[in-house]
Amino acid sequence: MSRPWPPECRLHIVTGKGGTGKTTAAAALALALAEGGGRVLLVEVEGRQGIAQLFDTAPLPYEERSIAIAPGGGEVFALAIDPEQALLEYLDMFYKLGRAGKALKRFGAIDFATTVAPGMRDVLLTGKACEAVRRTAADRPGAAFAYDAVVMDAPPTGRITRFLNVNTEVAGLARVGPVKNQAEAVMRVLTSPQTAVHLTTVLEDMPVQETLDGVEELRAAGLPVGAILVNMVRTAHLTIGKRAAVSTAAEKRVAALLRPYGIDTDETHALAVLGREHAERLTLEEVERRALDGAGQPVVELPQIGGGIDLGGLYELAAALSAAAAIGEAA
Amino acid sequence: MSGTPKRLDVDGLLTDPATSIIVCCGSGGVGKTTVAAALALRAAEQGRDVVVLTIDPARRLAQSLGLTELDNNPREVEGVQGAGRLFAMMLDMQRTFDEIVENHADPERIEQILQNPFYQSLSAGFSGTQEYMAMEKLGQLRRTGEETGSWDLIIVDTPPSRSALDFLDAPNRLGSFLDGKLIKVLMAPAKAGGGFALKVLASGFSIATMALNKLLGSGLLHDVQTFVGALESMFGGFRQRAEETYQLLQAEGTAFLVVAAPEPDALREAAYFTERLAAENMPLAGLILNRVHPVTVPELSAEKALAAAEELDADSADPRLAAGLLRLHAERVRLAARERRLAERFTASQPGVAVAEIPAQSGDIHDLDGLRLAGDLLAG
Numbered sequence: 001m002s003r004p005w006p007p008e009c010r011l012h013i014v015t016g017k018g019g020t021g022k023t024t025a026a027a028a029l030a031l032a033l034a035e036g037g038g039r040v041l042l043v044e045v046e047g048r049q050g051i052a053q054l055f056d057t058a059p060l061p062y063e064e065r066s067i068a069i070a071p072g073g074g075e076v077f078a079l080a081i082d083p084e085q086a087l088l089e090y091l092d093m094f095y096k097l098g099r100a101g102k103a104l105k106r107f108g109a110i111d112f113a114t115t116v117a118p119g120m121r122d123v124l125l126t127g128k129a130c131e132a133v134r135r136t137a138a139d140r141p142g143a144a145f146a147y148d149a150v151v152m153d154a155p156p157t158g159r160i161t162r163f164l165n166v167n168t169e170v171a172g173l174a175r176v177g178p179v180k181n182q183a184e185a186v187m188r189v190l191t192s193p194q195t196a197v198h199l200t201t202v203l204e205d206m207p208v209q210e211t212l213d214g215v216e217e218l219r220a221a222g223l224p225v226g227a228i229l230v231n232m233v234r235t236a237h238l239t240i241g242k243r244a245a246v247s248t249a250a251e252k253r254v255a256a257l258l259r260p261y262g263i264d265t266d267e268t269h270a271l272a273v274l275g276r277e278h279a280e281r282l283t284l285e286e287v288e289r290r291a292l293d294g295a296g297q298p299v300v301e302l303p304q305i306g307g308g309i310d311l312g313g314l315y316e317l318a319a320a321l322s323a324a325a326a327i328g329e330a331a
Numbered sequence: 332m333s334g335t336p337k338r339l340d341v342d343g344l345l346t347d348p349a350t351s352i353i354v355c356c357g358s359g360g361v362g363k364t365t366v367a368a369a370l371a372l373r374a375a376e377q378g379r380d381v382v383v384l385t386i387d388p389a390r391r392l393a394q395s396l397g398l399t400e401l402d403n404n405p406r407e408v409e410g411v412q413g414a415g416r417l418f419a420m421m422l423d424m425q426r427t428f429d430e431i432v433e434n435h436a437d438p439e440r441i442e443q444i445l446q447n448p449f450y451q452s453l454s455a456g457f458s459g460t461q462e463y464m465a466m467e468k469l470g471q472l473r474r475t476g477e478e479t480g481s482w483d484l485i486i487v488d489t490p491p492s493r494s495a496l497d498f499l500d501a502p503n504r505l506g507s508f509l510d511g512k513l514i515k516v517l518m519a520p521a522k523a524g525g526g527f528a529l530k531v532l533a534s535g536f537s538i539a540t541m542a543l544n545k546l547l548g549s550g551l552l553h554d555v556q557t558f559v560g561a562l563e564s565m566f567g568g569f570r571q572r573a574e575e576t577y578q579l580l581q582a583e584g585t586a587f588l589v590v591a592a593p594e595p596d597a598l599r600e601a602a603y604f605t606e607r608l609a610a611e612n613m614p615l616a617g618l619i620l621n622r623v624h625p626v627t628v629p630e631l632s633a634e635k636a637l638a639a640a641e642e643l644d645a646d647s648a649d650p651r652l653a654a655g656l657l658r659l660h661a662e663r664v665r666l667a668a669r670e671r672r673l674a675e676r677f678t679a680s681q682p683g684v685a686v687a688e689i690p691a692q693s694g695d696i697h698d699l700d701g702l703r704l705a706g707d708l709l710a711g
Contacts, residue, residue, distance in 0.1 A: 019360020019592070053596075156359065158387070205695040206389040237655040237662070250652055257653040261639045263631060270627035271656040277693040278659050284694055306665060308595065 003328035004227035004298045004321075005196040011133045011189065012151045012226065015160040015214065016200025017207040021231040023050040024309050025200045025302065026153040027076075028317035029229075034074030035322055038148040039140070041132050042067070042078045045125040046155060051078050054309065062086075064132075071315065077147070079132075086124040090182075123166045123183050130189040157199060157214040164190055164197070165221045196226030201292070203230060203285040208292060215295045227324075228297050230289075232304045238279055246275040300324040336678040339617035339685035341710040345374040348483070349584050352469070353616070356489045357590035358600035362621040364388045365696050365705065366590050366689070367488040368396060368419070372699060373706035374484055376413030382472055382482040383419050386465060386490045391697035393421060403427060405472070405481075410699050418482060427464040449554040461490040466576040473579065586616035591677075593623055593670035598677045605681050617685035619709065620674060625690050626667045633661040687711065 005012065012029055016022030023044070030042040041064060044051050049059045055067050060080040068076040135146040155163045166183045189195060197218055201211040211228060218225050238246075255268040263271075292299055302320050305313035344350055355367040364385050371383035382405045388398070396408050396419040403426040405418035432444050444450050469487055476482045579585065587608055591601035601618060608615045640657040678686065689708050696702060 017360060018358065019594075019597075205391065205697075209390060235662070237659045238652065246652065246656075254653045254656060257643060258639070258657075261635070263628070263639075267628045267631065271660055274627055274659055274663065275652070275656045280693045306662070308669060 002298045004300050004324050005198070006193050008193050009196045009226070010145070010147075010149050011129065011195040012149060013154045013160075013164065013195065013197045014151060014200060014229070015154045015157050015197060016229070016231075017157050017210045020200045020202050020207050021309075022156070022200040023048075023054055023153045024314070024317065025198070025229045025231055026151050027051060027054050028302070028314050029198070029321055030076045030149075030151040031068060031070045031074075031314060031318035032321035032325065033149045033151065034070035034076050035318070036070075036072035036074060038070070038074040039143075039146070040070075040074065040076050041147045041150045042076055042153070043081055043129050043132070043150060044079075044153040045081050045129075046153075047080065047082065049080060050153060051080065054314070055311065068311075068314075070318070081125050081128045083121045083124045086128045090124065090127070120179060122163050123179060123186060126164065126166055126190065127182055127186050130186050133189060133194065154197075157210050160197065160214060161217040161221050161223065164218075164223055166190075168221075191222050191224065193224065195224050197223055198226040198229055200229045200231050202232050203288040205284075205288065208288045212291065212295055215297060225297055228292055228295060228299045229321075230292065230299060230301045233301045234281075234304045236282055238275055238282070246272050246279060298324075298328065336674075337617075337683070337685040338711065339619070339687035341370070341373075341687050342377065344586060344616055345370065345379065345484075346377050350586055351484060351584040352473070352579070352586070353484070353486045354489065354580070354585065354587045355487065355590055355619075356587060356604060358597050361590050361592045361597050362689075363590045364488045365392060365702070366588070366619055366621060366709070367486050368392060369696075369702045369705035369709060370588075371417055371419070371486045372408075372411065372702045373710065374486070375408075375411045375415035375417035376703070376706075378414040379484045380416045380480075380482040381418065381484045381486060382476070383417070383486045383488070384422060384465070384468055384472060385419065385488045386422050386461065388421060388488075389695070389697075391695065395696075395698045395702065403430070403468075408699075412703075416482070422461075422465055422468055424461050424464045427468055428460065431467060443557070447554055447557060449557075463573070465490055467572065470572060470576050470579065581612050581614075583614075586614055588616050588619055590619045590621055592621050593673050595673060598673055602677055602680055605684060615684065617687060618677070618681075620686055620688045622691040623670055623674075623688045624663060624666050626664055628660060631660060631664075633664040636661040636664070 012026075012033070014022055014026035014029060016025065027042060030040045034040040042051060044060075051067070052059050055078070057067060060078055062080065062082045062085040064077045064079045066075055067078040070076060129150055129152050132147055132150045133145075137143045137146045140146065154160055166186055199211045199214050201207040215225050215228075251268060251272045254272065255263075255265050258268050258271075289299075300321060302317050305316060344353070353367075353370065355363050355370070357363050364387070367383055367385065368388070371381045375381045383396075385393070385396070385398070388396070393399070397406060398419055398421050402421060403423040405420040408417040408419050411417045429445060432450075433441055436444055465487065469485065472482075472485050476485065580587075589601045589604050589608075591597040605615060605618070636657040640654040640661070643654040643657070674686070678684070687709055689705055692701070692705070694701075696705060
């Protein structure tokens with residue numbers, strides 16, 4: 001198995017189709033990267049407060065705050081990037097636009113810039129994440145940067161290339177000026193080996209297809225593709241290729257074995273139906289796995305966490321990611 | 332009683348001739364498109380003339396409806412078994428927007444608008460454009476249905492927004508942007524020439540535009556001004572149509588179905604949406620709970636199954652299959668219990684919402700038979 005991301009990677013962008021658990025994967029990755037004393041920033045950009053819900057905390061403000069301790073003493077900070085705040089911060093930093101900033105707000109220009117001009121909003125969101133990546137450490141002796149890594153819970157696969165490809169987006173709109181320069185600076189970080197875009201999927205037809213399309217689009221845009229994170233992988237209770245094993249004859253043998261437990265023939269039959277469905281599902285999953293392998297990117301499987309995701313489940317997923325990274329390192 | 336919700340009478344809704352629009356909404360990844368298609372097929376096979384508007388269908392699902400490419404016009408679906416007819420279409424957002432421009436702008440300005448880089452970016456990328464265009468298309472389908480009599484029931488799938496609420500908010504957002512103060516500011520120079528522009532120069536307006544110019548570069552602002560100038564003739568139209576569609580959604584004959592999977596995020600979204608519909612006086616017909624996992628041997632508890640599996644592991648001659656089936660069952664029992672708890676929490680917080688369930692299928696739905704089966708399961 002190859003390395004899931006390059007060692008110099010510091011900006012991890014996690015995308016995925018809706019319903020595949022992209023926020024969960026991003027949070028688990030942040031925990032994994034913080035393991036053993038690291039400091040990692042987990043950012044969200046869609047105003048969904050998904051991180052707060054996942055960690056069961058109050059909604060995140062526009063402020064970096066500690067939300068979890070990683071195994072071995074690392075720490076994960078979280079930030080919900082709000083485009084309006086990011087724009088005002090940006091204006092303040094570069095232009096000291098005190099009065100004009102207020103005027104902008106009053107006349108709906110902030111709304112305009114952050115909601116309507118699509119490239120603008122994306123530049124602000126990715127720009128803030130890149131700023132965190134480049135920020136140097138004032139309070140961390142021995143460390144070059146404020147954060148060892150930044151993990152972004154990014155927009156879904158269908159929109160990710162457009163979201164990250166801010167340069168092209170903005171180039172069509174703003175041909176000169178600070179936004180254009182900012183977009184170029186952001187693009188330099190995004191296309192460097194410092195960045196990896198990971199795609200979260202589950203082993204089903206539509207998400208896998210969308211993942212493969214996403215990989216193609218990212219590559220075509222010159223954006224570095226990282227790992228494919230296969231989420232919610234179910235435990236196989238029957239060996240694949242054993243579909244024949246739930247044949248009528250097998251069902252009879254099973255019925256005989258289960259009778260002492262008070263399970264009658266009808267119930268055994270219902271179990272066998274469940275088994276056949278399971279085997280069918282496993283076969284389909286195998287097809288999807290092969291399709292994903294065909295993308296030529298490292299694939300990391302994350303187990304299905306029974307009973308829903310809680311903090312314990314996140315640590316379990318983080319361990320799976322650390323293990324994958326460690327195997328990749330050794331190979 | 333909180334544990335047993337009212338059952339949603341799917342067939343009653345579909346066959347009632349008064350039902351003329353059904354909107355399927357919910358958060359992304361819950362199977363909205365499949366549900367919309369299954370409902371449409373079922374309605375057609377029960378005698379209705381139906382058109383289904385899909386937004387972003389999976390490739391194979393689209394193929395099953397005979398949709399091989401983005402096509403902004405409904406096409407009749409082959410293989411419907413029954414008295415009714417089924418038409419299907421996939422929304423082409425860009426095309427729909429272009430058509431609005433072509434139909435409503437001054438003829439000499441059409442090209443100017445279509446070629447404007449700001450228009451191109453807005454029509455392809457604005458986060459609410461897809462929602463707005465879906466609503467626009469709904470209005471068009473309604474008019475076509477009335478004129479040609481091709482269909483009397485429209486089933487709409489909604490865009491895969493990050494939140495189900497975007498669907499209700501976005502048209503308004505686009506409308507208020509196009510009607511907004513800023514647009515008026517930006518238009519001022521184009522409209523009134525130098526004299527008026529000089530007058531505004533003294534006000535806060537100019538500070539805003541100057542700051543924007545500084546930030547975005549004057550090229551962008553110029554494009555916006557040109558675009559807005561050219562669009563001016565359509566402004567009233569945008570606002571008016573957004574309002575008409577909004578009224579259409581509140582009208583009798585419209586029914587909303589909220590689609591959710593039995594998972595915390597999807598159900599939380601569904602609850603928000605349910606409350607929002609009530610607040611907007613929009614008629615909610617019920618909740619469709621998709622991909623529910625049924626327990627097939629209810630008498631066998633998870634604990635008992637696991638204990639038996641362990642015993643079989645220890646001393647049976649052919650243990651693997653029997654023990655595997657028991658473990659599978661135990662896993663299913665636990666999953667089903669969790670789904671039940673989540674569904675009950677929803678029902679307790681939203682009493683009176685009728686619910687229909689679709690059991691999870693082992694494979695993806697990619698043909699009419701699959702849609703028909705989903706429809707059968709949905710109707711119970």
